[in-house]
Amino acid sequence: MKIGIVCYPTFGGSGVVATELGKALADEGHQVHFITYSQPARLDFFSENLFYHEVSVRDYPLFDYAPYESALASKLVDVVRFEKLDILHVHYAIPHASAAFMAKQILETYGINIPFVTTLHGTDITLVGKDPTYKPVVTFSINKSDGVTTVSQSLKDDTEKHFEITNEIQVIPNFIDFSRFSLKPKDHFKKAIAPNNERILIHTSNFRKVKRTADVIRMFQKIQAKIPSKLLMVGDGPERAYDEQLCRSLGICEHVRFLGKQDAIEEILSVSDLFLMPSESESFGLAALEAMACKVPAITSNAGGLPELNVDGFCGYMSNVGDVDDMAAKAIHILENDAILKQFKENALTRAKDFDLKKILPFYINYYNKVIEAQ
Ligand code: GMT
Known part of the structure; x- marks a missing residue:
């Protein structure tokens, strides 16, 4: 054709x-x-x-x-x-x-x-x-x-x-195209971001209001208080300046890195342990699928098409939009135990394969x- x-x-x-x-x-x-x-x-x-x-x-x-x-x-x-x-x-x-x-x-x-x-x-x-x-x-x-x-x-x-x-x-x-999105060996990058083997959380989006990026920051503050961790904020958009300000006022700047727009997103996902997508509305959630293909489980809201992608308790968890406490508690559950995290990572890849x-x-x-x- x-x-x-x-x-x-x-x-x-x-x-x-x-x-x-x-x-x-x-x-x-x-x-x-x-x-x-x-x-x-x-x-x-x-x-x-x-x-x-x-x-x-x-x-x-x-x-x-x-x-x-x-x-x-x-x-x-x-x-x-x-x-x-x-x-x-x-x-x-x-x-x-x-x-x-x-x-x-x-x-x-x-x-x-x-x-x-x-x-x-x-x-x-x-x-x-x-x-x-x-x-x-x-x-x-x-x-x-x-x-x-x-x-x-x-x-x-x-x-x-x-x-x-x-x-x-x-x-x-x-x-998802697995010839591009798959786990890449990027240990040197992981060491640079998390020198003390902290967990790495990631959010990627266009930083529009609909993505509720402030919820990502607030969720991370609660997670970081319990589990040594770092947050990567990838992408750019109208909410970014506010989010940077929020990190300052919450006193968590040293643990959060705003990376801006990135081409090799699969390499950054490859060093990450958990993807955060608390969106107000999301017809599908492609960014979460890209994460899962790189063995990164996802904490998402249950908005729009996300329940058609994320399988609650298998490759991640879902919460109501705006329920930052619930999202943080579920993230901590996945991150605090090596065996649970490993299982969720395997399951993330299994789920992503449905969308090959x-x-x-x-x-x-x-x-x-x-x-x-x-x-
Ligand atoms: O999420 C955005 O704001 C970008 C938007 C777009 O149109 O580029 O994404 C939408 O299409 C993606 C691909 O089909 C979906 O994975 C996103 O869920 C959808 N975004 C929303 O519904 C907010």
């Missing part, structure tokens, strides 16, 4: 899933064309089957807001016509699904019928999408998609609850074929 993939090219979960999916499809011999405004963060190598088309938005003094959606639709028309694509797959509804619908309509005037699949990732529904600012366009473009997928049953339920959906939604969970890329990729390929055949 010749597949066009539209996504946000950043470190965000939807962009990561789109890029990893495209790479895996290219490995299977499909031709994959990424269409976005800059090179996707994880598209960092050459493959004969991978192509990148940049959407450039022309600025003009009249524009307070440059019309990215129009530029994207025009680029889609151009790429579909000249590369003779079979299908478009857009990740994150806003504004990709409506741009794809517009491109599809324009292409019909050239006698080209191209189907498009929209994958909903989370905040495009739960936070931003259901806001009246975008809701009519999101509803319309989901219903006009030739195929719609969500990354969890929970997100499918949320979509059907908040929007008037007339289209069938297929759940295809996120996946090799198992999930065929679901997407079959879905594309079904959508193309229905045209």
